[in-house]
Amino acid sequence: MDLHIDVRWLLERQESVLGKFLDVRDYSSLVAAVARHRVNTPHLDVGEPDPFWRAAALLDTIVLQRPLPARNELYGYAVAIAYLEASGETVEADQDQWIQLIDDIRALRLDSFDIADRLRSWR
Numbered sequence: 001m002d003l004h005i006d007v008r009w010l011l012e013r014q015e016s017v018l019g020k021f022l023d024v025r026d027y028s029s030l031v032a033a034v035a036r037h038r039v040n041t042p043h044l045d046v047g048e049p050d051p052f053w054r055a056a057a058l059l060d061t062i063v064l065q066r067p068l069p070a071r072n073e074l075y076g077y078a079v080a081i082a083y084l085e086a087s088g089e090t091v092e093a094d095q096d097q098w099i100q101l102i103d104d105i106r107a108l109r110l111d112s113f114d115i116a117d118r119l120r121s122w123r
Contacts, residue, residue: 003051003087004038005058007031010079014068017078022068029067033058037083051087055080056115063105073102080119091122 007030014024024030037054049057062076077098084091093101101118104110110118 007034013079013082018071024067025069026067029065033061036061051084051089052119053116055083056112056119058083060105060112060115091119093122
């Protein structure tokens with residue numbers, strides 16, 4: 001199933017996770033996250049992207065582009081989980097696994113395909 005979200009959906013997630021106390025600093029980062037997750041051929045050697053790759057693209061973009069003045073890691077995590085759940089998928093990982101994933105993203109050790117592989121391994 002191809003679930004495509006929009007900026008409004010991201011803003012709803014932001015409000016539900018962080019409340020209205022943390023305004024978006026850079027809306028262009030949200031637009032980039034939306035555009036990136038909608039790509040149909042992220043790599044020529046990869047077929048159609050699955051929900052895990054799309055969630056990974058959202059998580060990666062939010063963590064690295066930092067649309068909020070703070071707490072982008074928590075926001076990216078919440079968006080990825082919400083996207084997977086809306087797509088009918090689930091992951092089971094503890095807090096330490098998520099922290100390590102986000103640390104690896106921030107350190108540029110992973111690309112979207114690596115992130116998606118890790119998310120898939122948590123099924």
